[in-house]
Amino acid sequence: MSKHHLPPKLTEWKHHLKSGDRIFIGSNAACPHALTEDLVKHANDFRDLELVHILILGPHPWTEPKYARSFKVNSLFLGPGTRNSVASGVADYTPCFLSEIPSLFTDGILPIDVALIQVSPPDQYGYCSLGPSVDIVSAGWKSARQVIAQINPSVPRTLGQSFIHVSQIHACIEADRPMTILQPPELDDVALRIGQYVAQLIQDGATLQMGIGRIPDAVLRALGDHKNLGIHTEMFSDGVIELFRSGVINNTQKTLHPGKIIASFCMGSQKLYDFVHENPHIEFHPTEYVNNPTVIARNDNMVAINSAIEVDLTGQVVSDSVGQRFYSGIGGQVDFIRGAARSRDGRPIIALPSTAKNGTISKIVPFLTEGSGVVTSRGDVHYVVTEHGIATLRGKSIRERALELIRVAHPAFRDRLLAQVRTHHWVPDYQITQPSRVEELGDPQQVKVRLKGNVYCMRPLHAADERIYQEFFYSLDDETVMQRYRYHPDGMSRQKACEVVNVDQTRDLALCIVRCKGPHHVILAVGRYYWIEQENSGEATFVVQEGSRAKGMASVLLNKMIEIARKRRLNRLVCVVRVDNKPMRKFLEKYKFETYAGSEPMELRMVLPLNPAPVPAVQPVMPAESPQAPA
Template sequence: MLTGICCKLGKALQPKQICFQSVMRFTGITDHRPFDIPREPFNPVSGREPTWTTADEAVQIVKSGDRVFVQGGGATPQELLHSLCKHGRTAGLKDVELVHIHTEGPGEQMEPQYEGIFRDNSMFTGGNARTAIAEGRGDYTPIFLSEIPLLFRRGVLGLDVALVHVTPPDKHGFCSMGISVDVTRAATQSARYIIGQLNKKMPRTLGEGLIHISHFDSVVEIDRPLANKKPLKISDEQRAIGKYIAENLVDNGATLQTGIGAIPDATMSCLTQHKDLGLHTEMFSSGILPLVKKGVITNTKKRIHQGKIVGSFAVGSQEMYDFMDDNQTLLMMDIAHVNNTSVISQNPKVTAINSCIEVDLTGQVVSDTIGTRVYSGVGGQVDFIRGAALGFDGLGKPIIAIPSVTKRGESKIVPFIKEGAGVVTSRAHAHYIVSEHGIAYLFGKNLRQRAHALIQIAHPDHREALEKATFERLKCMPSP
């Protein structure tokens, strides 16, 4: 029936790709949650209440062929996922697609025993998803983080069920998506059926992550700590990279974007003498806390959300979760807003700090794959690299940070990217590349000049070979 409808609508789409809003308007089909009425999670639905139940009972709604959204990061709804796996086995489900960005936890649904029951579709790949993708049991969708909400809102990926992890309702009936608003807000606006995992341990955050209890179809109460990330051990090379960035590229009054990892933490640790820094970032970790406490991050110079830390999702320590809880200085926002290039570029001295897997001698940046093997995702790197480059004041700094060698001593600055690798940040987007050996500024440089700059920050053991490779490729020596 859906295929016939799709033909009448003039769209050559498969059933799972159909814009369900259009289908509903065309046919007049209705259910308890019609697609042609925009759902706004901030607005209570009069007279509507969810069913309070157990996780095992709540997931019984999922049937074969459904597409299920799973909230990610530290908010991954582990109890609901575990119950869904049990339901998948006992009910004999087939071809259930699970859609998500990076998730924490074991990723039980991606184990070999669930092949044919669940098909995992990762839009940013965590460690628990890499094996399934490499073995052909899971999928990876390369997409800008800022555009994932469009998949849901436009019906490109129609969502049957959403599994979300939120706070219990306040006195007005509002739950908070806490540490993971990101693409979750769009999923709750779009899914036909919403199951909430209500957790007293979830921080209540302000911004765009509130959803009224009346929008849930069923809810499950738990009381469990969130996933914690222990501080990473910072190597000498990573500390040197952080120092180069902090001392040479971060100005007082800059608006920072940084992620989770040893290099961002190393950079943050070197910023203690800076003044009036702002934070507008897709994700953040516990590394920001010392700078907030010292009064280094004040957000007073920002033009967008002045005085506020702006983020979209976070994974960190319990100390960080306590900091986030009901904090008036913090706004957790929809990723479509946080990562919007036109929004990013309106803040002063935007300094975007991102990492990668390898860089070739022309400046092509590989960030999501190691050869053909999917490692992470496109994420928000290009969103912020471009936002910094287009800053209204012309003082933005798009930065890619990379150790010069792998743990096995292989150069990460290479003549050619590995076969099958994907370029995330193009050579036209690349401005600053930083290793523990220095800073290469590529903007406006030709290929010969780029190669020279990158060779200067490569490991000394590999510079001669890189020079020879450049000559073979360009038929001239790299030079400034």
């Protein structure tokens, strides 16, 4: 360290602050703990100092009751060190979007008298780095009357808008302290399943925002097979490191700051702090820039992943409070949800476990807990993901949203949610079946299928498909409808569509292949069987949209139906086929279906014995119409 470049040493606190001042404290892993410890030692010299900060890792001695006459906390984001103080009324919580907190300082709404920050030693030009927290620290020191720094050789030297010159520091102490560590969380099965579902919404070349914790880490773990991902996020942790080193994260397709990870702070292990130290591929910028929704939206294919405490059946998101008890803060959730929504092909996602308190409480609720505050409005939410699947909400009616969210709620709460929501007439009386999963599919329930160079999704039909099944039905021509239903239905009412898509998947089976464009799904093919209990057999049907034929969709569906039927120990699958439906007959014959006379002159009964008939090793392709005569 060059002594020539060091600012004056801190000698007396009274030289820099007075009773009644507002003091800003550096954020997250960059809290200047040596400075705050020394300030607390001199607490009796001052009265009514207001300490302003967001989340801080490590001890918060200034919140102890014995210092109440000297210090009053005004927290802009709560953590373990401030939660109880706010709940007991001895500290304040000020809600604000993280992107707008800096303007509280610069516009004089919360004018800062003294900023306490932690920095790296100065370089040969006299510039210190703010290290792992630029976030609101940048605005904090720039708007302060006095800046007091803890100069710490352990602070990683980060790049970007992260520098302060020693001439801008009014006093300092030198204290070599290890960086505050945040150990990566253990990932449980629920988090891993959520990560798998969220990963399905992330396309190659996407730019990601994620937080820290189980769900973000689980998402990152599920991205190993993705390509050309980028990062524009307010914060990140250790999960990014391996994806960057493997080349999955390379930032090459970012439309803003290509080639760079953009963040405002990071928290994690020493490995993370070593990773960001003088790393030219990472830039740290203030939150008024990183979290600005307009800036975020300049990243095409922006994916924002945030969590919640609870979500109601209209899509309202609570993430800063548990009832009347404040838990965290608004943070950057709304900034990134709105930025991703404005991005070209952007995807704002709320991801959360379906239950809390060991499965005793549903986090999908019919109405919000009394006292809870909405952080993200129902108009902002596009996707809600739990370990039970993906609910797509954008463009959905209140009734459709309710059905989508019930589907991803924990099964133990679905009947109750359906009954409660019906009292508000969001769901009609004919909607009686709760969503059920196809256990034999495992997790995730929605899987990608690549056919003829295009990617589709295969998943179970579910209650919220009522409207898109109507669209599917009306997209079929008269011949297809006749071959499927064996007569000409006069329409597909919402009630009839509801009956078709409400399937007890533990008894019957209904799978579909869909084309996904953002939150909108288009059904292209449906394969299903109805269980005939007396025979322990399944009566199977297929229908493929005309423009999607000859791509192998029926083959994918039938293979999966045969696999599931065998696991359920069915004796046979039966298809009733019209005599003139030669393509379907030829297709089924490839799977060794045996042909018998049907109950009607124009029908055939085609039967596949499941024990021990083998499934073809190679998936057949839908054949062209054959002139072969019926058996």
